[in-house]
Amino acid sequence: MSAAGRPSAPTRAPALKILLVEDDRQLSSILLRALAEEGHAVDLVEDGGLALTRCLRIGYDVVLLDWMLPSIDGLSVCRALRAAGSTVAILMLTARTEVQERIAGLDAGADDFLPKPFDLDELLARVRTLGRRCRSARYLEAGAMRIDRLRRVAMMGGELLDLTPREFLLLQLLVSDAGRVVTRADILQKVWTPTTGGGVVEVNVKNLRTKLGEHEWRVETVRGIGYRWRDTE
Template structure:
């Protein structure tokens, strides 16, 4: 699971990043609202931890901007603001949860787990005639079941989650393979070819397009 932390206090970022990575999460960080918005537009995140008071774009403004993009990623506000009106403002902007600073890291981890469990209620992805059931780890094409390896399944799901966005090879290696150093991204092409072969789609149903020299994009 990939978590984005948008927070301008370096000490809090380091504390959260270390703790969440020890819990097994993949973590990215942004130190202002503008940087956070840019990362969100380019990458898929499973959850966003968002500070309220941020440079360039406040947490409230960023939350609103995210929801205007029809992005439903769970957002948890981490903030010292705690009045009823401020809580309502955050929730109206699209936040899913609200934790007051200072907070217990153990409580935060449990809140995160709850949101990930809640996501199991929305476990169907689609791309044209392709349907992906994340709960059952099942892929079908026009109701025909297709067997994919774990890595093939993760790669296809990643592209479909980011439908309409160009996914660079470096992003895919980092987010799907969880590799954060120089690596031969040619392995991605091998997996894409295997996925296409197993899906056995017609030419007009080639929903995964190659962007030469860059990566791939999934489109209906």
């Protein structure tokens, strides 16, 4: 990895909140300094299990994820994050260069893949690209509803909704398909599992409507099929 002879820095992109998951302390020190110089806020962890916990609790923009880690490897961390519904941008860093292993990383849910050793400027450019991509896809809006996918919070008419993780995923699914019917089967598939009892959907829809208060009418029941998010009464 070389930073020598670097050209003038491009116009600085908006600062990102980044989680660096790397157990090579010499490399992590270089990356921490370079990312800080770009204006980013960076947290460092050296363990896959801790990385998973942090990502599910804190709203990061980008995760730089090493493949070979103590406790839980990067590939498993990536899979677990996607299974939990996380949409954080993930750039996997690894000494594994075989095509099949790159494919495995992308299939696990990584957004990009950078083999070691890498050029520092290339890594910073990829971080900027992922940052632009996640910013553009971060917010979901429908009428008075605004969902922040990264922070995993939702606001209705400027008021923050107190939602459980499953209620948030249910709301996000309905709002992303606003005006169209989302079947119970689709809800079970994307929020729970296909084998989960259907009653859990009704219970969570009821709870979601309660938390929406005067906006409960927005979650419309389409009898015998599923539910639809409405923007107008």
